[in-house]
Amino acid sequence: MKRLFGFSFIIIVAVFPILDAAKPPPAKNAWTMRFDGDWTVAGGLPEKAMLVSLQGLTNRDAARLYIIHPEDFQWEITEPLYDFYKRKHGIAFTEIETANEALSLFKSSAKGYVVWDASEGASLNVAFTIAGLEDGIVVTEALIPLVEAHGLKPIDDLRGRYNGMSHAEIYEDAIERYWHRCSRDKVMLMGGHRGRVMMPAMADWGIRERMFFHELSADPEEADELELNRQLLEDLDVGATVFGWHPYGKDTEEQSTMLLSMYGHKMEGLHNLPNLSYNCQFEFTPGFRFTNNHSVAKDAVLEAEDKIYMTFVQSDSIGIGVWTKPGRGKLPFAWQVTMNWTKFSPAALEYFHESATPNDYFIGGLSGPGYMYPNNIPEDRFPILMDEAKELMAVLDERVMEIMDNSAADGNVGNAELFEETVDRYYEAFPDVLGFINGYGPARTRDLRDTRPMISYDYYIDPKRPREEVTADLNELIALNRNLPYFLAVHVRESNDVNSLVTVVENLEGPVEVVPLDKFLKLAASAKTYKTRYRQADDPVHFKGY
């Protein structure tokens, strides 16, 4: 009864901010631009950077400009979401063909321009920061005539300012000049692609929200950058969000995510996630409510048979990859939802929900109300963050939490285990879930407490691995885990296609049944054939930490 009350309370608390904060509906007329895939510094980047900065400004007080990316862009949903806005929100989009046309329409949003230095990539991040604070758009030298033709005046000029300076020196200067004026509940880690290609498609959001942009390393071997990175994380408000992504080639995703988790902050990626400045202005459509495709009742009690129960989970953020690939719906699939999109991009979540097949099941994650590594979350922050996660899960009608801590892993191999005290904290924080899924690559943290199993992935499907080898791998796991029922959780990497997995399943040996994740956990609660295990002190680690 206490639990029931608690759950109801969570739903009330969770739904009310969304209903209560009903803003005036976005304007029914908006504009759209189609980007190509050229993000080279020497080619398409300067104009795109200028346009996303203009997008951030013009979308500050109203939803005006939406960018559509090509089908092969990492975020494949911009076109389907564009259709969704037209269909469900009645938005009439006018397509803009050129940057000149965009400036004609939206130049009044900008007070001027900031010149960045194409020979120093970090100057673009500094220019983005200034643009957010001073209502500017960012341009290279070559674009100055174009923006001046529209009457825009210079705000700042970074050409030459950072010649010969290291990134640490550049960002130290930028922190000194601008950090005190920037948002403290959000920061933009504008890393990702570096060098010849940069892809700052998320910059509209950072500019709209007046964030500080940087690409400081989290690698202890770059101590001067790490120190500045830590300074920013320390200065952020409690529970802040780090948007963007770690800088490729400077540090690793594992280091970057571990570091921000140590401060109790949340990660929301990627650096090229587009249109948040537009998406954030929409609510769910009137009357819309998430209803997940539960295959079992919350209080159902199932009994596992002597079978191999297999379940598939995709966790690389639902907007990437498999969702738009052919074959979705042919197999039961669990999808880890980027839960914070209820705040930043509700239309996208509604789009996923409405386009879900009966075989698509949504789960919470990743580790909490954002991407975090739970072994590293401060103990006093853990319950607060997980309360936030529970609120989001209640809104999204989700009953399973997915956990990932790769701080000791080496990409998608190695140690993705949870310490026992971390497991304890999850069990305490989530009394009402059906269970937990852990890992990214394979892992061996497992438990069962009351009716809630914690199961780690026994297999990770590399999209490049030949399907006959995937089949052989899975058959070998089945041969090695002979005590039936065997519970085989499989993580499907973003760009796999479902049709190929259908063929894999058809070639598995033994009494295999592919089941939805909620049913899988219920069955796993009935027959604990898996060994309890937590991260051990002498388990191998790749990165020793800070």
Next chain:
Amino acid sequence: METVCWAPFYMKRSLLKFLALSIAFPLGLALANPDFNGRWRLDTARSSALDGWTAMDLILKVDGSKVAIEHDMRWRSTRVLETNLVDTKKRVQVADFFRIEQRHMAVYPPKKSSSSVEARWLDGKQTLRVETTVPVEVSQGDAKIRLYFEYRLGVGGDTLTVIELHSTRNNPLVYRFRKLADDDTSRP
């Protein structure tokens, strides 16, 4: 920057094996089949797909009845060096026998193990057969995999094919290597 995966466990093991091999294979000793000796680079396009490794070399050293099979493995910036020392005259105990794991499977080597390994020359010393059984940890606890390898020297002596069978896997793993020149000191 090179990092070693699973240090210090692998590092210590590698160092001990390196020292043991230095004693076991002094220069100038007669070789049983000198064509096997040398560094062999995996031809990834013609081999079973590695999983959780991006490249590998084998370094074979034959000395009388003893054969050292060294694996030089790479995964992104991570390097792993592991050697199995076998004997074609007698069954030997090998500590922490190294196998080319499919690292996206939840099948883990124990932290310490010892495997009884049998090796034999076949086909007029053109093939080296190695057999053993290794313990592994899986989600249901401890299990064992019986392993069977054939290292087949190609005609002409500049290709090597390794066929690996698992008692738990119906598909053989086939790795094809080409020999590197003696003065080629590159690593995978």
